[in-house]
Amino acid sequence: MLVNSRDLFGPLTFSICFATEAYAKKSPAAVQALREAIAKGITLLNSQPTEAAAILAADTGGRVSAEEFGKLLADPDMQFTSQPEGVSKLSIFMRSTGFLREPAGAMSSMMLKG
Numbered sequence: 603m604l605v606n607s608r609d610l611f612g613p614l615t616f617s618i619c620f621a622t623e624a625y626a627k628k629s630p631a632a633v634q635a636l637r638e639a640i641a642k643g644i645t646l647l648n649s650q651p652t653e654a655a656a657i658l659a660a661d662t663g664g665r666v667s668a669e670e671f672g673k674l675l676a677d678p679d680m681q682f683t684s685q686p687e688g689v690s691k692l693s694i695f696m697r698s699t700g701f702l703r704e705p706a707g708a709m710s711s712m713m714l715k716g
Contacts, residue, residue, distance in 0.1 A: 614688035647682040
């Protein structure tokens with residue numbers, strides 16, 4: 603590998619869930635249920651990676667083995683957390699390439715309260 607996103611941006615969140623403030627106000631139970639499910643998943647990934655790898659392998663129908671998922675989950679660069687990282691740096695890069703019209707603001711301006 604020549605370079606990866608960590609080399610360019612430092613720690614970088616791979617996946618983020620999005621919702622508008624209007625949706626969150628109309629559906630607080632759904633937002634709370636999603637937050638709880640994510641927290642449960644993060645706990646499983648961090649505390650029982652072997653079990654998590656088996657669940658992920660089963661979800662792929664065996665196309666990816668539990669052993670392969672285990673290796674990914676054990677990668678020291680993988681961190682499972684609900685705290686986004688690197689989004690601002692990535693947005694500045696995306697702006698410089700023309701992918702975004704404006705870079706993202708501070709993370710606090712993008713996060714739902716609560």
